[in-house]
Amino acid sequence: MKGMQEKEDWRFKIANREALIGVALALFNFVWWFGFAYGLGSRPVEEYTYVFGLPSWFFYSCIVGFITIAVLVILVVRFFFKEVPFTEEGDEQ
Template identity: 65%
Template sequence: MTGHKEKQDPRFKIAHREAWIGVGLVLFNFLWWFGFAYGLGSKPIEEYRYVFGMPAWFFYSCAFGSVVMMGLVIFIVKTFFKDVDLEEEEEGTS
C-alpha cells in the first residue's frame, strides 16, 4: 500500500488558508455586531443615543457595521487572496 503523503494539489493549501480567513471575518463580524448591539442596546430606552434617527446600537452594529465589513472584505480579498486556475493541469504535456 502506498503512503498517504502523495503529491497534493497546491490549490488545496490556498483554499484552506482562504477558508480560515473567511471564518475569521465571520467571527469578527459577529463580535462587532454583538458588542455594539448588546453593549449599547442594553441600556434603558430613555438613555439611548441616536445617530441619523436610529438608536446608536443599531446604527453601529448593523448600518455602520455592514459598511465596515464590506470594506474589510474588499481589502482582505484584494490583499490576501490569490487568483487560482481551476482547470486541471494535464501531466506530460509541454
C-alpha cells in the same frame, strides 16, 4: 488508485488559508454586531443616544458594521486571495 506518497495539491493549501480568513471575518462581524447591539442596546430606552435618528446601538452594529465588513471583505479579496485554476496542469478540455 494513486499512491499515498503523492503530494497534496497546492491549491488545497491556498483554499484552506482563504477559508480560515473567511471564518475570521465572519467571527469579527458577529463580535462587532453583538458588542454594539447588546453593549449599547442593553440600557433602558430612555438612556439611548441617537445618530441620524437611529438608536446608536443600531447605527453602530448594523450600519457602520455592514460598511466596515464590506470594506474589509473587498480589501481581503483584493490583497490576500489568489486566483487559482480549477484544472490541473496538463488537463485538456
